[in-house]
Each structure stands twice: as structure tokens, then as C-alpha cells.
Amino acid sequence: MKLYIKNMVCSRCKMVVKSELEKLGLHPIAVELGEVEILEGAIDSQKGILLSNLQLLGFDIIDDKKSKTIDKIKTLIIDLVQSKNNAIKTNLSDYLTSHIHQDYNTLSNLFSEVENTTIEKYFIKLKIEKVKELLMYEELTLNEIAYQLNYSSVGYLSNQFKKVTGFSPTYFKQLRDKKRKQIEDL
Missing domain, CATH: 3.30.70.100 (Alpha-Beta Plaits)
Incomplete structure (x- = not known):
């Protein structure tokens, strides 16, 4: 069962x-x-x-089918960001449809309807939380973080980080009270 x-x-x-x-x-x-x-x-x-x-x-x-599908989408994205370091050979929509075996438009509409955000925005929020985590550890440079999370450039990562958090990655790194969110709160 x-x-x-x-x-x-x-x-x-x-x-x-x-x-x-x-x-x-x-x-x-x-x-x-x-x-x-x-x-x-x-x-x-x-x-x-x-x-x-x-x-x-x-x-x-x-128990219900919609919730199972939403949870499967979230689980795949979390696993992708946390474990696989975003190292997929295809785009996110193809990755999800290949694992869930449903049309991406159906998945996207369902996710947006239930979660009040898009799959892409959820994915970006998770990636930014991972960037925060890696910045706090201070083991990797911003360039290494961008590479690890499959960003095309440090500039693109920095712009996306600032758009989501309101801070540049460098400023965030200097903050004393670095507030990260738990995955289930995203």
C-alpha cells in the first residue's frame, strides 16, 4: 500500500x-x-x-489526487534544488512532466490554482533559500554558488537574489540576523 x-x-x-x-x-x-x-x-x-x-x-x-500531484511537484523541485544541485539536462517543465507523466500546462494550472504562485516562482524561491544557506556557510564563492545552482552568470544570480530578498548577496552575507525560511513555509 x-x-x-x-x-x-x-x-x-x-x-x-x-x-x-x-x-x-x-x-x-x-x-x-x-x-x-x-x-x-x-x-x-x-x-x-x-x-x-x-x-x-x-x-x-x-488523500486527494490534487494534493498528491502538488506534493509530488514540490518534492521533485525540492529534491532538485537540495540534492541534485539543479543539475538537469533539460528545462524544469520537461523534468516535471517526465517524472509526473502529465501535461505541463495541467500541472502549472493546478499548482497556481492551489498554491497561489507559479511553479517557476516556487522554484526560484527554493533556489534563493539554497543560495542563502550556502552564503551563510561561507565555504563557496558567489561564482561557485552560481555554478552549483546552474545560474548562467553571477550577475543573473545577484539580480534574482535582489529581486526576491531586496538585498544583494554581498549585503545579505554581511547581515547579522540572516533570516532563512523553512522549506515548508515557502
Whole structure:
């Protein structure tokens, strides 16, 4: 049986969800971002407890098709920005349609309708949060960050960063109170 879980955005999330399933005596076969497959065919008696436990941890079980699709889009984009360093050989629309197997216009319209923003703006917000994270670590130059996140130039990254945050990357780096947003708040 497959369960779709909202707000799974990292490997720690996968470990926490797997642990919660095992605490209830369930047997996870595969735990991926936003999606869990368990051995059991039906979990009606445990679903309420699982839902409560997951909600306490900031997760939620998704039951309707629209929410599953939105969550899949978000999960793919988060994984792309966080894990794959935006290293795709195609554009974002082709990447999403190849993984979700739906027309991009349908995905885009659904996402905009439910999230009140476009897929592209969501993608940019995630990339800018990743830039903030990398700037805070102070391990990479702005040029290296631009390359890692597949920006065409440092100038383009800087312009996009300023458009989203109101600050230049250099000024942001100098700020004492560097406010980053949690992924689930984007």
C-alpha cells in the first residue's frame, strides 16, 4: 500500500516517518520524499494514530489526487534544488512532466490554482533559500554558488537574489540576523 505524506523534504524526514511507521508495527518497503510504500494492504485501524503522530511532527497524509500531484511537484523541485544541485539536462517543465507523466500546462494550472504562485516562482524561491544557506556557510564563492545552482552568470544570480530578498548577496552575507525560511513555509 502506498501512502502520500506532505512536508517530507529531506533524508531526516524519511528517517522520522519510517520510525513512526515501525513504532506502529507497520513494515515500510520503500520510503521516498513524499511517498511511502508499506507491506500492509490496509491500515484502517492504525491510520488515525499514524496521522496524529505525523501531524505532531509537521507531516500530513494526503488523500486527494490534487494534493498528491502538488506534493509530488514540490518534492521533485525540492529534491532538485537540495540534492541534485539543479543539475538537469533539460528545462524544469520537461523534468516535471517526465517524472509526473502529465501535461505541463495541467500541472502549472493546478499548482497556481492551489498554491497561489507559479511553479517557476516556487522554484526560484527554493533556489534563493539554497543560495542563502550556502552564503551563510561561507565555504563557496558567489561564482561557485552560481555554478552549483546552474545560474548562467553571477550577475543573473545577484539580480534574482535582489529581486526576491531586496538585498544583494554581498549585503545579505554581511547581515547579522540572516533570516532563512523553512522549506515548508515557502
